[in-house]
Amino acid sequence: MPKLTGGQTVIESLKAQGVDTVFGIISIHNLDIFDSLFASQDSMRFIGGRLELGCGFMADGYARATGKPGVLITSTGPGAADSVGALGESYFSGTPILEITTNVEQEFIGTGKNSTHETKDQLAMLESVTEWAAAVNQIESIPDNLMEVFDRFQTRRPRPAALEIPTNLLGEEVDVEVLTAREPQVPQGDPNKVEQALQMLLKAKRPAIMVGEEVQMQGGVQEIIQLAEKLGAAVVTADGAKGAFPEDHPQSLGQILGRRIWGENPVQEWLGTCDVVVALGAILPQRSTTGVQLSMPKDLIHVLLDGDSIGKNYDATVPIVANSQAVVQQWLGAIGDQDVHKGSSFMDEIAATKGEIRKVLQETWGNELKVFETVREVTPRNTIFSLDPTVATSRASRCLDIYEPRTFMHPHGWAGLGFAFPAGIGAKAGKPDSPVVCVTGDGGFQYNFQELASCAQYGIHPVVLMFNDSAWGVLKRYQSDRFGEHRQYATELVNPDFVKLFESYGFEGTKVSNVADLGRALDNAIKSGKTHLVEVQTPDGFGSLR
Structure with missing residues (x-):
């Protein structure tokens, strides 16, 4: 010893x-x-x-x-x-x-x-x-x-x-004895409850799978894709799980987020019309579920490692305290080669709902959709997006397609500002071969802009995509909606010259004011392989960007 x-x-x-x-x-x-x-x-x-x-x-x-x-x-x-x-x-x-x-x-x-x-x-x-x-x-x-x-x-x-x-x-x-790592005992689902849930899924004609944040951290994406394709089920992702099911998959209906800051989303009502929903690793927080009147069917299968959180906001027909990946593997093993697909009619309905979601976005957030389609065009598929709780992020949750797990991260828990840039540094440190884009605002970036020094010192190079409206943009809108445009107070900001700030650390920055220039600047920044600021001027708010 x-x-x-x-x-x-x-x-x-x-x-x-x-x-x-x-x-x-x-x-x-x-x-x-x-x-x-x-x-x-x-x-x-x-x-x-x-x-x-x-x-x-x-x-x-x-x-x-x-x-x-x-x-x-x-x-x-x-x-x-x-x-x-x-x-x-x-x-x-x-x-x-x-x-x-x-x-x-x-x-x-x-x-x-x-x-x-x-x-x-x-x-x-x-x-x-x-x-x-x-x-x-x-x-x-x-x-x-x-x-x-x-x-x-x-x-x-x-x-x-x-x-x-x-x-x-x-x-x-x-x-002192240093202990070697132990092989973890992954929590399996109770066999009786797993079988009960499986029978509900097999009998259902219109099942939906909701993928949650535990899947992002603990895995299971490929198994969930396999289960969804076997069943012919619709798939949505909960807050914190964007990318845990590829959003270009034909059975993906994207995020469940809607109303409040997330805009109108037809899937919120449609989900409640399904026969059964199986929530995998989703804690179902009030702010993005019952708090925005998310509809759920009577039959809910809830798989979660935190058993104390099951039933907090929705009653579970079958509660299963277990690792979601393990439970899905149990279901796949039981299904085997059986044909359990729900048929083309439900697949057509999923496609029609997907089209309706897209139509609503085009009608209500046309400019925002164009912004993030442009961002997606110039970012590789494995790009990691790290975001602050800003107006842009609420739009990105609906308008930016994400294809891989662990490539869209934002503070969906406490929803505090200052997360995006340092979290992006950490992401780039862990995934140096993946581009990292930090989506932030002028206020949120200043919570932790001192970490530009860490980028310079340790050679870690995320790209910063800043939408600058010289304000606490979310709060300015709330204040205007509640008290009127003439009672805005404490939401305006005086900012530094952000390009010069980046230059003082040995980096570069580019200011743009339209979507086309944003796309070109972001493309160049990613290709540079260096920490780079793309500062988008939005004096009239994010939705006015064209």
Whole structure:
């Protein structure tokens, strides 16, 4: 059994779990972790940021793009606190992030003596935005705690975890066993419920499959395509799952999103006319389901790893607490070579509904549709889009076709600004051969524009597609709708020269004001292989862009 410091135990345990990339910021309290990283540069890459919020979003983007956990290293007090926004987004979106942070020396924890960065109750703060959080009191327990975290990532709904280590333990040396990764026990569906659900699907004449965000993280896309084609079922994707079923597939009806910021969507009413809906890995959040009067049929099969969330917004006829990929594999095995297709009549209905959705978009969001058709024309199929919760993003969810899983990411959980750019950096770090386009606004970009320094320092090059209306665009519209155009307040913004900002970091930028120039500039930016700004001027709002 080797002698290792606490810092070495952290790094060696992460390596044993297959981690090869970590994000974060060095601090006086975590110096021993970084000394161990220095000694492991041949097998573990560190990507530093300028603020823990941005670093947390980098880890989130890395996880969403790769399907592997994102690891974040922070430090006591202010460092851990600055990461809370990113952990909250990860929790409600369902992504696996591990934050390893420090605390003051054990002799000072809870004493109120105001040692450097001492916090009233740091663990409670972390517990409020994580699925699991623990405080280490001895070096020997670090491997066990990390094993617990990575087991949870693979067997439960993906959500963040936090491990807090007193700084004095990181430099101390003890005999410690580093544990190797275990093969996960993937949760299978209860056989009786799986059979009950299968019989409902076989008897249904007009079934629909709703693919959810757990599928993005834990896989199953190919099995779902196979099941959909065997049944001849319609397929929609829930918020957070865009791309988890290819939107150019003839049975795809796109996203279920509609009303509120997402516009009119015929599929919202049509879904309720189906015989049965099987929701796979979709938590069905109120804001995009019952909150916008999404219609659902009486018979709902709900497969979800988080059993406590089943039945929150819709009653489930058959609740199955399991991994969605595993359940679909169980169904496919039971179907075998049987002909269970619902026939050409239902396929014709799916095609007609698809056409109606397209017609409504053309009539209501014609300009927006043209913008994102132009974006799609110049972006390769494997392009990863990282988006902020802006007007443009609400339109992209309906108007931008996505073909592959893990290539459309946005903060659908907490819906906080500042996600797109650092998450895009994390995605590009994890998928260097895929183009990454960050879709953001002038306000949201300024939450974390300091991470341009990380792009320059580590040679990570996403493209930034910014729609600049010199305002908090979503709020400006809401304010105008509620109080009138003459009562707009606090929504106008004064901005820097963004092109010069990019140039100050050694990058380039292009300003455009029409759709044709947008397409050419974005095409050139992607082909350049460098961090590049395409700033689209939209003084009259996104919908006015032509």
